[in-house]
Amino acid sequence: MQTMFARSKMWQSRTLVRSISTSRILLKAKSDNSVLLPQYKFKCGLEIHCQLKTDKKLFSNSGHTFNELPNSRVSFFDAGLPGTQPLVNPEAVLLALVAGVSLNSKINLQSTFDRKHYFYGDQPLGYQITQHYNPIGKGGSLKLLKKFDEIDEQEKTITLDQIQIEQDTGKCIHVEAGVSTNEYLNGILYSKIDLNRANTPLIEVVTNPDFDDLKQVKAFIKKFQSLVKFLNISTGELETGAMRIDVNISINGGNRVEIKNLSSSTAIIEALKYEYKRQIKEVESGNHISQETRGWNGSKTVTLRKKESKVDYRYMPDPELSSISLDKTIVEDIRTNFVSTLPDDMIEMLTSKPYGLRIKDAKLLINNTYDGLLDYYMDAFSKTVGMNDKVPSKIPGNFILHELIGQLGKFNLKFSPQILPVSKLSELINVIYIDGKLTNSSGKLLLKYIVENHDDTAVQSMTIDDLIAEFELEVPEQNDADLNLELGELCDEILSNHAEIVENLKNGKKLGSLQYLVGQGMRATQGKIQAKVFEEHFKKSLGLK
Amino acid sequence: MLKNSVDSSLVKIGRIHHAHKKYNIFTSTRPINKLKQQILSLNKDESKLLSGSLCSIKDNIATKQEYTTCSSSSLRDYKSPFSATVVDLLEKHGSIVIGKTNLDEFGMGANNSYSHIGQTLNPMYDDNKDSETFLDADKYVPGGSSGGSAAAVSAGVCDFALGTDTGGSVRLPAAYCGVHGFKPSYGRISRWGVVAYAQSLDTVGILGSNLEIIKSVYNVLNQYDTKDPTCIDNQVRSRITALTEKLTSIDDAKKINIGISTDYLAKGVTPDTLATIELLASKLFGSGYNIVPVKLPSLSNAVPAYFTIAYSEATSNLSRYDGVRYGYSTIEAGKETTEDYKSFISKTRSEGFGAEVQKRILIGNYNLSSEKFQNNYLKAGAVRKKLTAEFNSIFKLPNALYTLDVQGSDVHSPTKVDFIIAPISASRAPKLSDLVEKEKSDPISTYVNDAFVIPSSLAGLPSISLPWYSNSEKYPVGIQLIGQYGDDQRVLEFAKRVEELNSF
Incomplete structure (x- = not known):
């Protein structure tokens, strides 16, 4: 009775263990999507900024390398000095074209540059040179496959709105000065500005809001990263900021909310989950979702900018950069030479x-x-x-x-x-x-x-x-008589030391334990003798096939 | 090579201080002693194109030795770490820079009134040039925005000066100050180091006391510069040469057609100016040239189109002056520190820019705002294209920047012309006292002259302002000769023929 009890308990605990581990596996498999509720349709799009792996900056000759001394990679143009002018770096155009062709975007043979105006400490020109009216690529797509990308559907195509070339900004680091001997800095808030990143070439890739669930988002990011890495367009690293992703999300076709400051794919997924839940909560309590830009602080999304306070960027075609004029054969050339x-x-x-x-x-x-x-x-x-x-x-x-x-x-x-x-x-x-x-x-x-x-x-x-x-590792010659003799003795010794195994093997039971005996042989010879040699010896001795 | 004697150069630099004191020409001058040394140490056998010539540089063109202020408080202590290609070229060819000249802040103005160092005055109408006294009755405006450059040439302190012409800023002050002012085709001369006002229009121009010096300087500066994306490359230059070579020689007057458009003469032209153009036309006709009436219907829209384009670009270009990296900033000036970057930037800009610049930035922002942009900026661009097509349709020379199928139709001129003659301004340089009065009573009046000079800016055409003398008047008035895009060389040659007719 007692044994029975003990057994059943053991059985119970085993099932318990199994059920925990199974549910963990299940949980892991569907964890990202499990937050999605059928009555609240999840809809999401991505805006990806990706630094191009060029030697020089987008419109100047300064090099752009990561982790250099602040403000050591800044040309006169990068700093926005009066009287300077931009010159397009053809390498950046090439990489943008490689991206465009690989993403099936329709390449614009006459794309142009525009100025997007806003003031910020890390924006030396007072505007960013980008492609607003005639971007280098229109449309495009990236196909996700179940077999490679771990999505639920057999395949899912994410379509793109456009691909554009643009400048990166510098960086602002906000500091609170302690007591300082510098009277201006004494106890105030100030910003350090590093212009090394300013004018680094980027492509901005905007997807349509095609994502139906979080797995797709995750899969797309991974696939996009591996694409740009594979084609040498970008390092695609989120951690270093070489790639930055903003997301927009809506539920049941409601207003879109944009989320910025997402520094990893985990942050992206977590922010989307949070925001999805937040929007549901708002709707369920009868509130209206307002179109706005929110930021991710690591645990929740917070309002950065309401729609009403949206900046008017006052886009204007750049008056001195001519259009990027491309030959009709460019798409084929790029495909053959870079995207085969x-x-x-x-x-x-x-x-x-x-x-x-x-x-x-x-x-x-x-x-x-x-x-x-x-x-x-x-x-x-x-x-x-x-x-x-x-x-x-x-x-x-x-x-x-x-x-x-x-x-x-x-x-x-x-x-x-x-x-x-x-x-x-x-x-x-x-x-x-x-x-x-x-x-x-x-x-x-x-x-x-x-x-x-x-x-x-x-x-x-x-x-x-x-x-x-x-290290005297050479496998001794097999036909060496002495060696064979020695090996024979060693094998016999092993067999006599493991009578139980030998017995079983002879009876055709637990055939796998032969490998244990082989292992003993290997250990004794410090791995110098190949496993198959021992295997043959034992099989012969035991009369196994 | 210029045959400037050492003596005459020394006389010129000897006048700098006096002239500056009287006319407020310079934002900075180089030390007279050093200039003297430079002149005295000139190698007489040196055969550089501009050896020993003295020049002034408009202070919106970067030089390394002194500040480049654009006559703006916002850049009053800004020193450029590089110099403009044009300055490098002048010095390489032996010219000596004497100083930087006053302008309307960032080039925005037509009277040289909007400068943080104050009004430049016109030396031409000063009847007592050598005297310290300067009667108010003799105080005339020099025109702008290259007023300092025109005044420097007019005062005789240098052989030539560089200016910039965005919408007449070289030609108008040249006309007002009685000197020659040449605005070459857009893109002929490098703008690297030229501080942008509206760079789809900005053109470096040359002001000089005679055509010879202008030609020499033009030949030095007429170079492709890889640093300037709008500078025309050698391929386009050779195309222009090939196209112009097909035209008949300028010497054969009978085969040269001169266009006159009543569209230029429509607005506010004084009888004085009109008479000058008539006289010029009759003299040309008398010498065998054909005078042809041409129609340029888009001229009536040129001024609003120009201001929409120029102010929008200016708004954009001046965005960089935020006090963060260089130039005036509200903290450095010892004022209160501001809490956030927005108020810091707006305070810096409100204090750093003058009223006219701020006005133009506001108008430019209005035109660029998302509601107005489609209506205004793009519409202005369409007017500009149409106007260029009209010019293309009346000139014999095809426009080298366009393929043949978009040269424009022939409707406007059955007979194609080599050059167009037009006024530079509605009237002579205004008196300083009148200007102040007029600006108060009729602020639009300052734009009247723009109608004559702006068309060439919009279409990028080479245009020269020549002083035209007459029996009846003590001082010359300006006349304008305009050629097809790229036809700079022939415009200068034709200018010489026109000057030869100006004898009485």
Whole structure:
């Protein structure tokens, strides 16, 4: 009775554990969308600002690099000095075109620049040069797929309103001065202005309010980021501010509320959830949703600007910048030279033969989270699998995405092909799978050793063969009679030490425990003998097939 | 190369202080001692195009040595870290800058009255130039906005001066002060370093005491500058050359057609001015030139279109003067610190800009406001296009900026012309006392002259103001010769022929 009770309790607690873990999984899967209620239709659009990866600024020759000394990357034009004039940086136009073509936008062959007027400390000209009347791209779309982007629908197309080129502003840092020897600063609020970012090229991409749920929003942001990274248009980083996203949201077709100051995709999703709930609450208490701009303070959205106090930007065509005149063949030229492969095509390719990567791994390669990793992988693949089909196709992926990236993480290193040159990695893989001179586990140890000692020139200068010799890792020749004898003795010893397992195996039970015995052999030989050698020995001794 | 003797140059710079004291010409002058040294150390064998010539620079053109104030309190202590391309070119070709000249603040004005250093006066009507005394009866306005530059040439302290012409600002003061003032085609001369008033119209112009010096300076400055996006490139320059080469030589008067448009003469022209134009026409006719009446119906809309465009652009361009990075700011002036940037900026701008500039900014903002923009700014642009098309239809020379199919129809002039002659102003330079009176009683009156000079600005045409002398009057009046876009060289050649006719 007692045992029964105990058992049933155990069973209960197990179910409990299971139900918790299942609900966690479920929760995770639908958490973002679970706030949405069918009677309140969620509708949302995005406005994305994306810094272009150009060497120079949009209308001047100053370089724009991140994290430079404040005001050290400022030309006369950037500072808005009298008598200066803008000159369009063709590189920025090119990157905007790459973005436009990859997003299926209709490229305007005569786009023009306009001035958007407003005063602010970080706006040196008193206006921003943008494209209001004739932007470089009209319309466009980005298609989300269930199989790649984790949305609920098989596919969902988000359409774009337009793509425009514009200048970034400088930065204002508001400070409260303490007691200062400077009489002007003593105890007052003041702003520090850094113009390094001023006149950095941006594209602004405005989507239509096509998003029906939060998963789509999340998926779009991820996909957009990976697109601009993959095509080298932008770093796409939200954390550094290289990409900034404003959202607009309405419920049941009511007034739109715009939300700014969103610094991460989590902030975007959280702000949307909050704002959705807030609007429902307003409607349910009989209030009217007013069209306004709100900000996100980390826990809620707060009013920044009501519609009535909207600034009139007094748009005016720039009187000295001529239109960007493009050749009729530009779209085809851009497509052929810069947009021949899109991230989805690449994922499709990497997850099919001969590569056969998992979607997750393929995405990791194209996301440019690790700059140059895709090229590194492709190179390693062709130098290993591509050379000899003895190397299984998943091996380069395993070594790079799991072993190498794992070790880099452990030692807190950024990916760089210099740490483990492709040639060396390929040599390592080939030595294991083609030559059979090294076991897989010794190979992984060597990889770790190389990463750990990446700045030791002595280690760097050693070839894989040198390293194998140094650590005596070479797999002994199999036909060596002495070795065979020794191995036979070792295997016998292992078998006699594990009588129960042997018994089971002989009876055809728990066949998986053979691997345990192999493991014992590997441990005893410090991984120098390949697993399959032990496996063969044991099978022979036990009469298994 | 200019044949300026050292002696005559020394005489000129010797007059600077006296002239400035009397006419309030300069916002700053370079030290006389240093100028003297520069003149004395000139290499006599040097054969640069402008060797030893003395010039004044309008103070809305950036120089590194002194302040570039635009005659505005907002930039009274602003020193540019770079100099304008035009200044670099002049110095490279041997010219000596003597100082920066007064203007209507940022170029906004036609009498040189709106300057934070005060009114510049017209030296031409001063009958006692060498004397300290200056009778009120002799005080005339110099015209604007390049009034200081015209006065500097007229007072004989330099050989030439640079001005800027947005809507007549070189030609009008040249006419009022009895000197030559040339506004080249828009985009011929670099504007890098020229402080923008309304840069779709702003053109660097040359004021000089004779045509020769204007030609020499023009030849030096007529260069493509990669720094200025509106400066015409070498491709367009060669296209213009190719087009002009097809035209007949200026020497064959019988083949040259001179256009006169009654549309220019319609408004408020004094009999005096009208008589001058008639006389000029008859002299040209007598020399074998063909006189052709031309119609420019859009001229009647030119003035409102001009002010809509110019004020809107000015509003935009002057937005940068917020006191944050340079120039006048309300904190630096030791006034109360303001709590937020909006009141800081508006206070700075209210204190830094003069009344006329503020008025124009307000009107410009009105035209740019989202309700008015479609109506006003874009409509003005359409008038401008139409006017340009009308000019294109009456000139023999095709406009190099347009493809042939949009040159305009021939309806306005069955006989195409080489040049157009027109007045510069309705009347002579007003007396200072009259101006003050007139502005009070009739503020619109100051815009009357704009009708003569603005059309060339809107269409970007090369136009020159020449002093025309007569038997009956002591002082010359200005006449205007206008050519097709890009035809600058021939306008200058024709000007020479016209001057030869002005003998009696």
